[in-house]
Amino acid sequence: MIEPIPTVLVVDDSPTVRKIVQMTLQRERIRVITAGDGLSALTSVADEMPAAILLDIQLPRMDGYHICQIIRKNLQFRSIPIIMLSGKDGLFDKMRGRLAGSTEYITKPFDSVELVQTVKKHLAGWQQRMPPQHEGMRTRLRRRG
Amino acid sequence: MEPQDRIMDGDLQTLGLQSILKMLALSGKTGTLFVHSGPETLSIALRKGQVVALHEDGFFKPDLLGMLCLINKLDPQPAQAVREASQGNLQVALSMLVKHNLMSAAEMQRRLEFAVTQSISHALRWVDGRFAFHRQLVTMESQMQPLDIDSVLLEALRQADEWEEIGETQLTHMTFVRWLPEVGNDVRSLGLSQEYIEVLCLANGEVPLQAMAMVLMIPEARVARIVNRLLELRLIEVVDTALEAELQQDLSNIIIMCQHTLAQLRQNPTPEQHLLGLIDTLSKCINRLLIHHGRYAKSLRGRGKLPDVEIVRYLERRFAQPLQLIAKQQYPILETATFADGRLDCSEIIHLDKLVKGEKLEEFYWEAVLGLATFLRTVFATLLNDEVGNSHTGRQLNYVWKAFLTEIDQEIRQYQLYRAHQNTRQVRNRYSEADFQSGPDRSSVPQNEGNAYWSHETQRRSL
Numbered sequence: 344m345i346e347p348i349p350t351v352l353v354v355d356d357s358p359t360v361r362k363i364v365q366m367t368l369q370r371e372r373i374r375v376i377t378a379g380d381g382l383s384a385l386t387s388v389a390d391e392m393p394a395a396i397l398l399d400i401q402l403p404r405m406d407g408y409h410i411c412q413i414i415r416k417n418l419q420f421r422s423i424p425i426i427m428l429s430g431k432d433g434l435f436d437k438m439r440g441r442l443a444g445s446t447e448y449i450t451k452p453f454d455s456v457e458l459v460q461t462v463k464k465h466l467a468g469w470q471q472r473m474p475p476q477h478e479g480m481r482t483r484l485r486r487r488g
Numbered sequence: 489m490e491p492q493d494r495i496m497d498g499d500l501q502t503l504g505l506q507s508i509l510k511m512l513a514l515s516g517k518t519g520t521l522f523v524h525s526g527p528e529t530l531s532i533a534l535r536k537g538q539v540v541a542l543h544e545d546g547f548f549k550p551d552l553l554g555m556l557c558l559i560n561k562l563d564p565q566p567a568q569a570v571r572e573a574s575q576g577n578l579q580v581a582l583s584m585l586v587k588h589n590l591m592s593a594a595e596m597q598r599r600l601e602f603a604v605t606q607s608i609s610h611a612l613r614w615v616d617g618r619f620a621f622h623r624q625l626v627t628m629e630s631q632m633q634p635l636d637i638d639s640v641l642l643e644a645l646r647q648a649d650e651w652e653e654i655g656e657t658q659l660t661h662m663t664f665v666r667w668l669p670e671v672g673n674d675v676r677s678l679g680l681s682q683e684y685i686e687v688l689c690l691a692n693g694e695v696p697l698q699a700m701a702m703v704l705m706i707p708e709a710r711v712a713r714i715v716n717r718l719l720e721l722r723l724i725e726v727v728d729t730a731l732e733a734e735l736q737q738d739l740s741n742i743i744i745m746c747q748h749t750l751a752q753l754r755q756n757p758t759p760e761q762h763l764l765g766l767i768d769t770l771s772k773c774i775n776r777l778l779i780h781h782g783r784y785a786k787s788l789r790g791r792g793k794l795p796d797v798e799i800v801r802y803l804e805r806r807f808a809q810p811l812q813l814i815a816k817q818q819y820p821i822l823e824t825a826t827f828a829d830g831r832l833d834c835s836e837i838i839h840l841d842k843l844v845k846g847e848k849l850e851e852f853y854w855e856a857v858l859g860l861a862t863f864l865r866t867v868f869a870t871l872l873n874d875e876v877g878n879s880h881t882g883r884q885l886n887y888v889w890k891a892f893l894t895e896i897d898q899e900i901r902q903y904q905l906y907r908a909h910q911n912t913r914q915v916r917n918r919y920s921e922a923d924f925q926s927g928p929d930r931s932s933v934p935q936n937e938g939n940a941y942w943s944h945e946t947q948r949r950s951l
Contacts, residue, residue, distance in 0.1 A: 357747055357751065357895060358891040358894060358895065359743060359747040359888065359891045359895055360744065360747060361891070362887060362888045362891045363740050363743060363744055363888050366736070366740065366884050366885075366887070366888055367737075367740060370733070370736075430748060430752070451744070451748045452741070452744045452747075452748040453744060454741055455737050455741055455744070456737065
């Protein structure tokens, strides 16, 4: 039986954060792809159409708010949940994230249980959000086990 | 499957699996028998009373190809090619191995028969559960020759009985075992038989006992006996998956916290503050790891709540000596760091500014950063080896840890770059002074050139 598994894109300039999130989510049978900067993130979104995005705010070249806005302006990708990851937990930063179109905001340093719960919450019904003709779907189909 | 196709159902307490199978065989039925117990489901496809295929849900899917590589019966390269082509389907993988002459057709049949017998043997032990027989034959991929139910039942019952004979044991068919990290001796000197060696080869913490039995095609009870003996010989240990998940979570949180503190350091305006920040971060990271190890160290586990004194004594016994060694051999500044209540106390280093100033202070700080970074590596390597060894969890954590170390190294390199530039500037200044005495050109080095190497922008670029 072939069962599709969701893909989550993790965008963070820290390799440590990328790897920890990858390890944590893979344990929950979630496929993880990563990007270290804004431009690679946008390429990954277009190529893979992830089921959710974990997006750091402070990134080289293009910040998280900007990436979020670009994704939200695109008709094909606008429904992807974007969870902002940030070291800043001020109300202003949260508001700014919300205005840029983020779905949720997680403050660093985050707890891995909290991270899994938040990601799973936003993955509910991910298959319905996916356009079936998208090329990236093929890559997400993995045989169970 | 339509409800009208169901011709028989009930619970296993009323009618056991053995009787159901026997009945279906005698009446030469064709259809699919579903047996559920808890999260596990067994689907057995029957044609004219013979088993033609079996599928198990909620069952750990073993990587047969990987296991064959572990016992040296298959090379990793063809195994990888077959794995990719078969996309994890065991039936397809086996037929590909036969097709490429990597396995005989007879061995494939034996393996499939063994897997069916093993699954039925498990299900025979289910007490609570339900069954349903549908006349429709569900399509299940199978390359297996039909099996006679009587012989399957006989072997399955024999295997189930063997388990009973073992008596009280901590082992189950889903127990994972792995080599003890401290095994350094040549195991050949122990005179172990081939079966023992093969179980040892499979004991990597990722293969459950059930899968070992499947790949070796020996009953689980026999594997359990071998595992028991290897445990007695202290060559392997039982892996507690729940504990490892908890442990991985705790270490992940520590690394995330330390990485976050490290990232904050990039905002420090001066190299001196940066070094001080690094000392603080490294010592906090070491202490978080020590607290963690006080909870998860192997020799402290399973003994209930221990008095703090015992934990402190254990931590100091384990880590005070490596710290002294690092201080003695490489970084004497660490002699001022002490162990108190199972924690590393670096307050003397942190408050050095009350005693020393200027370049000398920076040098001390720099030495402390290098020393603490070395000690941090030692602490993590020791605790990981003790807590999870060379397991899947251990390797995953090591992978993450290496990423974190590269971030620390980048911070250290950043300072080295600054230092090298400062030195070059000093040398150039010396030459300029000489030039001043001999000629008019005095404008070769701008006064703030060194600071440019420490600007916030430079730091972000270098990262």
